[in-house]
Amino acid sequence: MDGEILTVIMDRLEESVPELQWIGIDEGQLNSPERPAVAFPCCLADMAYVQCDDYKEALQRVRGQITLRVAFKRLGSTNTAAPRAVRSRSMGDYSTLQAIHKALQWWDGNGMFGKLRRLSVRPERRSDLRVFVMVYETMFAD
Structure with a gap:
């Protein structure tokens, strides 16, 4: 696995998405029964080689997927009975997701x-945090 790719992606997020308070490798921090040792909002990254094909001698063409778990503390209600200011603050999570997308989409x-x-963005159903899983794909030689 290529740690350099994850490093440059995390550096890019740090530079481009200042609202993220913690960016690191996903080591299962959000699955701990205790409070996760991260600052919120956080972005936890991982990478998988989903397809490897022989390319040249001693090289393969790799299709890699970068998975980002973006977690937010629950800040308040989003229902229509809540005050508009509370709803607006709670919906701010989506702005952060959009900023991440703008920083990464078509970046090489x-x-x-x-x-x-x-490739996808999907929420995880949790009662303690709001977590979204963002998946990006790239190709490279390894």
Whole structure:
């Protein structure tokens, strides 16, 4: 696995999405029964090689997927009976997700890998935190 790719992606998020308070490798922090050792909102990254094909001697063409788990503390209600200011603050999570997307979509790590493209964004159903899983794909030689 190529830790350099994750490093440049995390650096890009740190530079481009200042609202993120913690960016690191996903080591299961959000699955701990105790309070996770992160600051919120946080972005936890991981990478998988989903397809590897022989390319040249001693090289493979790799299709990699970057998975980002973006977690927020619950700030208040989003229902229509809540005051507009409370709803607006609670819906701010979506602005952070959009900022992450703008930072990564079609970005190529300054030529380190093929352009990232978003595959999916889905919420995790949890009662303690709001967590979204964002998946991006890229190609590179390894």
